[in-house]
């Protein structure tokens with residue numbers, strides 16, 4: 001019976017403990033523990049900034065050609081217990097990893113497709129459709145501000161116009177008040193979004209953990225942004241592990257940090273190909 005009391009040779013990806021007083025069981029040897037006991041673990045992976053490097057615009061991200069197959073191999077190794085948990089719309093994420101598909105939570109947890117392929121989606125009300133088109137009209141002459149329509153969510157990106165940050169925040173706060181309590185603001189990296197107020201990456205991880213093949217396994221959640229803190233909290237509470245991509249010292253609920261999306265990819269590749277315990 002595998003256990004995680006010993007480790008297999010998975011290259012050190014540069015994991016640094018994030019807390020002065022780590023949670024019980026927290027370890028810098030995150031990937032070695034999983035390699036030693038793949039039947040005990042489930043992986044929950046953010047996309048932008050975690051699996052793929054951030055880019056200037058949402059559509060400019062590059063998925064390394066071998067990444068879909070690597071994730072598929074890793075999923076097989078974990079008995080299918082690998083889910084993507086993203087702010088992207090579900091269909092957009094599917095296209096990124098085609099032909100591989102995974103259980104996935106999209107729109108920060110508002111959309112969910114489980115292992116059986118069953119999909120739950122929030123309603124897109126006529127009022128939200130109208131709000132999106134008003135937002136698009138308002139910002140059409142704001143140089144460098146990008147409008148991303150994600151169906152039941154909408155994002156305004158200011159990565160190419162950082163001087164517009166306050167304007168974007170203001171217009172999105174107003175939009176949030178106008179649409180009412182069914183949608184809430186989501187801040188992120190050079191972006192402000194309106195997403196269904198029930199959306200939570202933490203709740204999505206909890207839902208997955210209540211279902212096969214995730215049920216009974218310890219979660220490892222990896223993410224890079226504010227929205228991922230909710231899944232770190234759940235992973236910690238469930239006796240699992242949490243990793244935030246970024247420099248050590250950043251305030252986070254994650255137990256440890258890892259330097260870059262490249263380091264995450266390298267560690268996942270090593271995990272996918274590690275000898276079975």
Ligand SMILES: O=P(O)(O)OC[C@H]1O[C@H](O[C@H]2O[C@H](CO)[C@@H](O)[C@H](O)[C@H]2O)[C@H](O)[C@@H](O)[C@@H]1O
Pocket residue numbers: 046047048049050053054055056057058059060061085086087088089148150155157159188189190191193225227
């Ligand atoms: O939860 P994630 O999978 O990390 O998705 C979060 C948001 O990612 C995208 O925006 C971010 O990445 C872009 C591409 O690197 C970057 O240009 C932008 O500044 C970032 O905020 C995506 O466009 C959003 O819809 C996601 O919510």
Ligand SMILES: [Mg+2]
Pocket residue numbers: 046047048049050223224225
């Ligand atoms: Mg991210």
